[in-house]
Amino acid sequence: MKTQKKAPTLQISGLNVWYGENHILKDLTFDVLPRQVTAFIGPSNSGKTALVRCFNRLNDFTSNFKLTGEIIFNSKDIYSPKTKGSDIAKQIGMVFQHPILFRKSIYENVAYGARLQSIRPSVEQYTIVEECLKKAQLWHEVCDDLQSSPDILSNGQKQRLCVARALAADPELLIFDEPCDQLDATETPKLEAIVLSLKRQYPIIFVTNKRRQAARVSDVAGFLYCGELVEFGQTEQIFTNPKDKRTEDYVTGRLG
Amino acid sequence: MNRSELIIQIIALATLIIACVLVWILTTEVFHVEGDILSVPMDLDSESDLIDRLYRMIPLLCVAMLLSIAFAFYIEEWLSETTWYYRIINQHISILANIPSLIYGILVVCIFLFQVGKFSNFTLVLAIVFLVVPVTIQTTQSAIRGVDLSVREAAYALGANRWQVITDHVFPRAFPKITGGVFTVISRVLAIAVLLIIVCELRTSIIQDVGSYEISSNVFVLISLALLSCVLSSFLQK
Numbered sequence: 322m323k324t325q326k327k328a329p330t331l332q333i334s335g336l337n338v339w340y341g342e343n344h345i346l347k348d349l350t351f352d353v354l355p356r357q358v359t360a361f362i363g364p365s366n367s368g369k370t371a372l373v374r375c376f377n378r379l380n381d382f383t384s385n386f387k388l389t390g391e392i393i394f395n396s397k398d399i400y401s402p403k404t405k406g407s408d409i410a411k412q413i414g415m416v417f418q419h420p421i422l423f424r425k426s427i428y429e430n431v432a433y434g435a436r437l438q439s440i441r442p443s444v445e446q447y448t449i450v451e452e453c454l455k456k457a458q459l460w461h462e463v464c465d466d467l468q469s470s471p472d473i474l475s476n477g478q479k480q481r482l483c484v485a486r487a488l489a490a491d492p493e494l495l496i497f498d499e500p501c502d503q504l505d506a507t508e509t510p511k512l513e514a515i516v517l518s519l520k521r522q523y524p525i526i527f528v529t530n531k532r533r534q535a536a537r538v539s540d541v542a543g544f545l546y547c548g549e550l551v552e553f554g555q556t557e558q559i560f561t562n563p564k565d566k567r568t569e570d571y572v573t574g575r576l577g
Numbered sequence: 578m579n580r581s582e583l584i585i586q587i588i589a590l591a592t593l594i595i596a597c598v599l600v601w602i603l604t605t606e607v608f609h610v611e612g613d614i615l616s617v618p619m620d621l622d623s624e625s626d627l628i629d630r631l632y633r634m635i636p637l638l639c640v641a642m643l644l645s646i647a648f649a650f651y652i653e654e655w656l657s658e659t660t661w662y663y664r665i666i667n668q669h670i671s672i673l674a675n676i677p678s679l680i681y682g683i684l685v686v687c688i689f690l691f692q693v694g695k696f697s698n699f700t701l702v703l704a705i706v707f708l709v710v711p712v713t714i715q716t717t718q719s720a721i722r723g724v725d726l727s728v729r730e731a732a733y734a735l736g737a738n739r740w741q742v743i744t745d746h747v748f749p750r751a752f753p754k755i756t757g758g759v760f761t762v763i764s765r766v767l768a769i770a771v772l773l774i775i776v777c778e779l780r781t782s783i784i785q786d787v788g789s790y791e792i793s794s795n796v797f798v799l800i801s802l803a804l805l806s807c808v809l810s811s812f813l814q815k
């Protein structure tokens with residue numbers, strides 16, 4: 322069987338980002354391909370969050386944000402004046418560092434994602450909610466409490482609920498920004514398993530500051546250091562045979 | 578406090594003073610020309626007449642509060658915090674909201690009892706607007722600012738537009754604090770209404786006792802000082 326040529330989901334070229342006077346990201350160029358997990362590693366404050374917030378235009382709400390360069394998402398220029406920010410955000414799901422849920426029931430939290438895609442009929446919504454909770458491997462834990470508030474859930478369950486909510490908005494790209502930062506040792510593997518099970522359906526960008534987690538989860542990895550993309554390549558190569566001295570220092574734990 | 582901040586505050590204060598002078602001219606000069614609908618000076622010999630007029634202010638009060646809430650949402654959600662007009666509007670609101678309601682009470686007494694200017698429907702409307710609008714806007718603003726940024730971002734990240742973020746998340750979360758502000762305002766208005774009624778009851782006897790009473794200039798000096806300190810306090814608390 323011939324291997325299909327994969328068109329890149331995201332093509333980033335010459336990306337520079339400023340927050341006010343601070344030059345946060347310096348001349349980044351790389352592609353994100355479908356059917357694989359692209360990880361970004363790096364010490365804190367290296368610009369990982371700033372980078373992923375460019376893709377769904379969340380940075381638009383940061384004051385004094387400035388960007389140059391090009392981000393092409395499924396052959397559309399994200400920052401062209403004709404593109405609406407909310408249309409881009411609709412196509413990209415994001416799971417944040419802290420589980421942020423709305424003051425609605427567990428069911429309504431997930432259904433909200435579907436509703437923003439103008440899916441109104443309740444039968445259809447129910448199907449989507451069930452399917453997304455199953456994909457987020459949470460269905461069996463919450464199927465009896467769909468109408469309760471998410472406050473009854475543990476942190477790990479909340480984070481998986483956020484995954485389900487992002488999936489309900491039918492994204493074409495999933496972004497995880499240090500999703501395991503607040504999770505304990507029993508919850509982290511569950512989330513990693515979800516990421517691995519989702520990568521066949523969705524291109525995934527996974528930000529983490531845990532080296533070993535990136536090695537476990539990702540196919541391709543980029544090392545960000547002080548806003549520079551020091552190295553970008555196959556995860557195995559980054560971790561076993563880094564080209565740059567700084568990458569080597571970081572993956573061996575001497576840096577950051 | 579940097580220089581641009583100072584300039585903004587001075588502009589705010591200047592426009593406020595000009596507005597006050599205009600309002601004063603309108604109430605004392607223009608609108609008491611006889612025959613004008615707004616100006617008809619009140620013939621308040623009976624208390625029930627006053628109460629009747631106060632009741633008729635209730636719809637106006639509700640409209641003023643609703644508009645203030647809407648305006649607060651507009652300036653918080655649509656104007657960027659760094660623009661000069663946002664800062665000037667904000668400065669106005671904080672000066673006006675800082676004025677103690679007792680000052681309004683004293684003004685009511687001056688206008689109503691000692692016939693400084695004319696007590697017309699227009700005066701009553703103005704008093705309510707000044708009493709209600711700034712405080713409602715300010716409490717609504719702080720309620721909106723109290724909504725966690727992360728909640729907005731979570732909604733934006735799902736593809737909600739600004740309008741959906743406001744109606745689905747910001748408004749429901751800010752709602753209790755907004756209602757709190759509304760009740761603060763209602764209590765201020767009721768207090769002034771009580772003052773008006775008492776003054777109305779006492780009017781005849783006081784006027785008879787004192788004859789034509791000249792307000793001591795000390796009163797004006799003290800009121801001016803009180804206003805000045807509240808302006809200063811709203812400047813320095815920025």
Ligand SMILES: Nc1ncnc2c1ncn2[C@@H]1O[C@H](COP(=O)(O)OP(=O)(O)O)[C@@H](O)[C@H]1O
Nearest residue numbers: 340343345364365366367368369370371372383
């Ligand atoms: N809202 C902001 N305004 C100004 N600077 C910011 C803002 N948010 C983050 N930064 C700065 O941007 C840099 C990158 O931050 P971030 O992307 O959050 O790093 P990471 O996610 O890798 O920890 C940091 O130096 C941080 O201080």
Ligand SMILES: [Mg+2]
Nearest residue numbers: 369370371499
């Ligand atoms: Mg971060």
